[in-house]
Amino acid sequence: DDDAQALIAEIxxxxxxxxxxxxxxVLAAMDVRRHMRSLxxxxxxxxxxxxxxxxxxEFNVQPLATITGRSGIARNVSQSLPAxxxxxxxxxxx
Numbered sequence: 001d002d003d004a005q006a007l008i009a010e011i012x013x014x015x016x017x018x019x020x021x022x023x024x025x026v027l028a029a030m031d032v033r034r035h036m037r038s039l040x041x042x043x044x045x046x047x048x049x050x051x052x053x054x055x056x057x058e059f060n061v062q063p064l065a066t067i068t069g070r071s072g073i074a075r076n077v078s079q080s081l082p083a084x085x086x087x088x089x090x091x092x093x094x
Contacts, residue, residue, distance in 0.1 A: 018065070029052075030051035
């Protein structure tokens with residue numbers, strides 16, 4: 001599927017553009033988390049996939065990139081978001 005491959009390409013690009021001293025994860029909506037994990041696994045990408053509901057409030061989310069919608073467009077972001085605010089920017093990855 002072209003959309004899935006575009007999404008994988010953008011995740012790989014975001015990973016290659018960020019520091020190697022971080023432990024990235026993919027944050028996804030709860031209803032797509034399982035499917036995202038399966039997609040990554042089938043494409044040999046070993047990243048934890050979490051939903052926002054699984055993050056404890058004391059965690060601080062630092063998005064490295066946001067990948068949105070069918071276009072699979074990634075944009076780098078540098079600001080830090082508390083987990084409570086992360087729900088608003090749902091497709092954050094890191």
